[in-house]
Amino acid sequence: MENLLEQIKGYKEEIAATQQNGAAALETFRIRFLGTKGIVKTLFAEMKNVPAEEKKAFGAILNEFKQFAEDKYEQWKAGLESTEVESGTAFDYTLPGDPAPMGSRHPISLVKNDIIAIFRRLGFSVAEGPEIEDDFHNFTALNLPEHHPARDMQDTFYLHQNPDWLLRTHTSNVQVREMEKGKLPIRVICPGRVYRNETISARAHCFFHQVEGLYIDEHVSFADLKQTLYFFVQELFGNNIRIRFRPSYFPFTEPSAEMDISCLLCHGKGCNVCKHTGWVEILGCGMVHPQVLENCGIDSNKYTGFAFGMGIERIAMLKYQINDLRLFSENDIRFLQQFTGSF
Template identity: 50%
Template sequence: MKERLEALKLEALEELGRTADAGQLNDLRVKYLGKKGALTEILRGMGALSAEERPVIGQVANEVRGAIESLIDTKQQEFQRQETERRLAAEKVDVTLPGRPMKQGAVHPLNQVIQEIEDIFIGMGYRIAEGPEVETDYYNFEALNLPRNHPARDMQDSFYLTEELLMRTQTSPVQARTMEAMQGEVPIKVICPGRVFRRDDDDATHSFQFHQIEGLVVGKRIRMSDLKGTLLEFTRKMFGPNTQIRLRPSFFPFTEPSVEVDVTCVKCAGSGCRVCKNSGWLEILGSGMVHPRVLEMGGYDPEIYSGFAFGMGVERIAMLKYGVDDIRHFYNNDLRFLQQFARI
């Protein structure tokens, strides 16, 4: 058996010496040292040896195993070194080349518009109020003068989660919550930005999810002229100092009287063009004096206090400001579109 071990050693070392790559080296390791390898096969015969022979043969077997493993390790290190040299030669980096600029993210155009609107109204003394997107039927409708079975509820096709919970259809519930939290204190001057949800068509001007900013002012002797002056100041800061507005009678359940607000066309400055359908005006928001019933439900005596409210769609403002013709551009995550606003 000793002679067989010595012969195996010479055979293995000679074959390993001719190994050309790591794959072949692994095959030889299995061939000689694996569970079914040549060395294991020889050692299975040790049971037939005498007690005196076993230690001697065992020592020889360990020397053979050690010699084979040592050469395998040496060859493996050599192959690794050769692979490293090959990769270094193939992947050279010219450190004298100028660095590649890192692409940086930018604020989304809708967030830019929201921040700009917030800055304008904060500059006029308003604060920001927020509320839940999953709203109760009471705050979303009843507290805003929309009791159950009111026909005006059909104006807002809603996503109901239960009979009492729904995805809010407007940010007006934040106004109701704010009045309730103020417990009759005045003045109230808040804007309420956030996402709203309606079962609406998915087309160039509509989406099931969009953003609104509502505004609310409550105090003594608040008049329609205060509303008009506030909105004129806002539109001029948003669209330019020469912007004009006009108020058209409308209907909203939570304001009385109610008005739609138009601005002079941002494209033609009021002279008439394709964008404004030659009217010179573009609708941007709805507003009005807070309905006495809404004031009363919010804890304010309508005989003493009055107020105004307004609501605008952020996407609508952004489309007018940047000349975007399809609301879906804001949600498609197309970098070709979004990168245009990185420097704004």
């Protein structure tokens, strides 16, 4: 105990000799003497080694030392605050807070919301479905049976095999689930994220976003499809945009087509973006294949329909003249700040 008393005496002399020397020194003093691992705590921990008959007297000495250190700290702190007020460096807590910076929606969300708003005006509702899907809803129901060569165009990420579960390659799986409900007519758009085993580059990524549409009713024709897409493109890009359809192939539609618009960057004159053709492909479309209708329990002799699908990134790149697909997913604040104020 005599050794502890000598230590306390030395610490008191050190505290008494300590001079006020700024906020940093004050914090150092607090940590050294009053912190959770400071000298006061350490001395109190020594109580277990003091003989029982001396604990009361030693406890009184410790409490007096603790009070001495705390008083020195509070005195120093008060003097420091007084000095700050006199010098004008003290913080005025009555001042209004700094304004929070205005955020913005992601460009993908902006374009998705624009697309949804346009098709809502045509009577389309929004349908969503799972991103982890079974083989039937992602491939087989869409006239893509096992070993079909068109599956190679949608190489994807499998999570389980036999049975096959995978990350969906398109939002067509949502269309299948809507058709299986049997509530006709159907007029839906299906936005969402999809995945494909692609090499990441300025023009491709292993995940991206789609909006697909489906309309099934009696007497639906290709003319209905064309007029729907004409309206959509002109609402999104303006009335001066030129549009063309090219024959194409998709297993789930027949006949099928790709739809191009005149390049927004060169206005149809030819540039690197449009590969000097003056045209940019924005979506694929066609009449729903009768086999797809039958796979989903819909009478193909009574009902017809059309479907279309587009990549939201492709639309956003054209709308905002962005030349690198990777910018959408890199979370670069310098890129995202350009859309502040957009809703």
